[in-house]
Structures are given as structure tokens and as C-alpha cells.
Amino acid sequence: MLPLSLLRTAQNHPMLVELKNGETYNGHLVSCDNWMNINLREVICTSRDGDKFWRMPECYIRGSTIKYLRIPDEVIDMVKEETLVKNKQMRDQKGGRGGQNQRNRPAARGNFGNRPNKPQGGGQQKLFQKNKMPKQ
Amino acid sequence: MAAGLDSFVNHTVSIITSDGRNFIGTLKGYDQTINLILDESHERVYSTTTGVEQVMLGLHIIRGDNVALVGQVDEDIDNRLNLANMKAEPLNPVTH
Amino acid sequence: MASNDDKRKASNASQDQKEKKRKESILDLSKYLEKTIRVKFAGGREASGILKGYDPLLNLVLDNTLEYLRDTDDPYKLTEDTRELGLVVCRGTSVVLICPMDGMESIPNPFISQDQ
Numbered sequence: 001m002l003p004l005s006l007l008r009t010a011q012n013h014p015m016l017v018e019l020k021n022g023e024t025y026n027g028h029l030v031s032c033d034n035w036m037n038i039n040l041r042e043v044i045c046t047s048r049d050g051d052k053f054w055r056m057p058e059c060y061i062r063g064s065t066i067k068y069l070r071i072p073d074e075v076i077d078m079v080k081e082e083t084l085v086k087n088k089q090m091r092d093q094k095g096g097r098g099g100q101n102q103r104n105r106p107a108a109r110g111n112f113g114n115r116p117n118k119p120q121g122g123g124q125q126k127l128f129q130k131n132k133m134p135k136q
Numbered sequence: 137m138a139a140g141l142d143s144f145v146n147h148t149v150s151i152i153t154s155d156g157r158n159f160i161g162t163l164k165g166y167d168q169t170i171n172l173i174l175d176e177s178h179e180r181v182y183s184t185t186t187g188v189e190q191v192m193l194g195l196h197i198i199r200g201d202n203v204a205l206v207g208q209v210d211e212d213i214d215n216r217l218n219l220a221n222m223k224a225e226p227l228n229p230v231t232h
Numbered sequence: 233m234a235s236n237d238d239k240r241k242a243s244n245a246s247q248d249q250k251e252k253k254r255k256e257s258i259l260d261l262s263k264y265l266e267k268t269i270r271v272k273f274a275g276g277r278e279a280s281g282i283l284k285g286y287d288p289l290l291n292l293v294l295d296n297t298l299e300y301l302r303d304t305d306d307p308y309k310l311t312e313d314t315r316e317l318g319l320v321v322c323r324g325t326s327v328v329l330i331c332p333m334d335g336m337e338s339i340p341n342p343f344i345s346q347d348q
Contacts, residue, residue, distance in 0.1 A: 001165030
């Protein structure tokens with residue numbers, strides 16, 4: 001599974017983004033692109049030391065400044081479904097050409113051959129919703 | 137594809153990031169820039185005064201720029217570790 | 233033959249559309265024109281100003297620009313001090329974050345109540 005496919009699937013979900021400068025942004029993902037640039041809405045920004053907070057209605061973040069993103073656990077299971085549907089559509093529409101196109105695309109979805117069908121525990125989801133900061 | 141991470145997919149891995157943090161989780165995917173998907177992850181916070189603290193974090197995308205090391209974890213050995221009694225200096229961040 | 237051509241055209245058209253979609257920026261700066269925006273830069277500088285112009289590389293023209301000055305020994309810690317920069321061009325490659333000033337506000341810790 002490609003990280004950017006997961007990120008695309010996470011659109012409209014809440015997430016926490018930590019930047020390389022240490023600031024964190026909690027908000028809903030509106031959109032993202034192949035460079036990991038993102039738009040968030042209803043954002044809470046936390047300063048690096050965790051002592052100052054800002055509310056922003058929306059913001060745009062350059063992908064190259066991101067350290068990591070925390071995404072709700074259930075999103076990883078949604079990627080699988082979406083991809084299977086997409087692959088099926090591609091096979092139906094274009095026959096053999098789908099595969100070739102995919103290989104030429106830098107961030108093509110697909111390649112789930114060895115992903116086992118494993119249910120996700122929801123145990124950690126609560127922690128995420130609590131918005132507990134991972135850093136001190 | 138990229139640097140032979142294929143054999144780590146769906147295994148437990150330990151990630152050291154350039155800010156000196158240590159994440160443990162299941163590697164679900166990666167791309168050519170070493171962006172990683174880490175599922176059911178936790179952070180291990182090392183300290184010289186108390187044992188290793190584990191912070192549950194869940195599903196993560198870690199940007200490749202920030203990854204210093206990806207290692208496969210032997211779960212048998214890892215489960216035998218007594219983290220509560222383990223004291224260690226935290227890693228320093230990489231300075232660019 | 234004709235049907236093959238048609239197919240190719242249709243497929244090209246759909247690819248063109250995809251290409252366009254991919255190249256189109258996810259950020260529409262036109263909605264911020266003549267409005268005050270907050271910009272954070274690589275290295276820690278922050279500024280706000282009225283957006284007068286922009287290009288696809290995120291180079292910005294800001295007017296009535298205010299820079300938020302930082303702690304002398306911590307380049308990521310803002311102080312209360314500001315200075316006026318007037319009309320400036322911001323280099324796109326160093327832009328880290330853009331948000332509208334309207335609706336941005338400093339708030340007390342919103343996570344405390346949820347932690348208890």
C-alpha cells in the first residue's frame with residue numbers, strides 16, 4: 001500500500017500533523033496532492049513547546065515540511081476497498097492497458113497482492129480521539 | 137521497487153526518525169521516497185531515570201525525509217525485553 | 233477503424249482530464265486576494281499581509297506586511313513584537329504554511345478538558 005493512497009483515503013477524516021519545526025496541527029483533511037501538500041479545515045495549531053494554541057478555520061501546509069501524520073485506525077481498511085473497486089473498474093474499462101498505465105504513474109494505487117485480510121482492533125481509536133499529544 | 141523494504145511489509149519494524157524518536161509498529165507500505173505507513177504503532181520514550189515509556193499512537197504516515205533507520209524487529213526477543221527496567225539516554229536529533 | 237479512433241480519442245480525453253486534475257493546485261489562492269493571510273516560512277519567520285498576487289510556485293506578493301518577531305535565542309518562539317515590512321515578495325520555495333488571518337485566533341489549551 002502506498003502512503004499517499006492512504007492519505008488520499010483519509011480525506012474528510014480528522015488527523016494530527018506534526019511539522020519538522022515541531023508544531024502540530026489537528027484538523028480534518030480537505031485535500032492532498034502527490035507532493036503531500038495538504039489542506040486542513042477546523043484546525044488547532046499547537047506550538048512546539050505545547051504551550052500556545054491557535055484556532056484556524058483552514059490552512060494549507062507544504063508537504064515537504066511534514067514530519068508525520070496520525071490518521072484514524074479505521075482508514076487503513078477503507079483503502080483496501082477503494083483500491084479493489086478502482087482496479088476492477090480499470091480492468092473492465094481498459095482491459096490489459098490498465099496495468100501498463102499504472103506502472104507509468106508515479107503514485108498509482110494498487111499492489112495489494114500480499115496484503116492479508118486482517119481485521120483492525122479499534123482499541124487505540126479512543127486515544128486518537130482524545131487528541132493526546134505524542135510529544136512532551 | 138525501492139530499497140528492499142518489501143520483505144519488511146506486514147512485519148513489526150522499529151523506526152528511528154531524524155528527531156531522535158523511536159517508533160515501533162507494523163509496516164503496511166512505503167514508497168520510493170521512504171514515506172512509511174506504520175500501523176498499530178507506539179513510541180518508545182527512553183530516559184535515564186525511569187524505565188522505557190511506551191506511548192500508543194495507532195496509524196501513522198511517516199515522511200521519508202525524516203526516517204533515519206528502518207529495522208525489522210524479532211518479536212520473540214522484543215517480547216522478552218523488560219522495558220520497565222530498561223534505562224537509556226534518549227537519542228539526540230540529527231542536525232543538518 | 234473509425235471506432236478504434238474514437239476509442240483512442242475518448243481514452244486520450246479522459247487521460248488529459250486526469251492530467252489536468254493532477255496538475256491543478258489543491259490551493260486556490262484567488263479566494264484570498266485582497267484579504268489578509270498569515271504565512272509561515274522555513275526557518276521560523278512568520279508574517280501576515282494583504283495578498284496582492286501569487287503564482288503557481290507559491291511566490292506571493294503581500295502588502296501592509298507585518299513580520300512577527302522571534303525570541304533572539306529561539307528562532308521558533310514568537311514574541312509580542314512585530315515590525316512593518318510594507319510591500320514584499322515572498323519566495324514560494326520557503327513558504328511552509330498559509331492560512332487566512334480572518335478567523336485565526338489564539339486560544340487556551342483545548343486539549344485539557346478532554347484529557348481529564
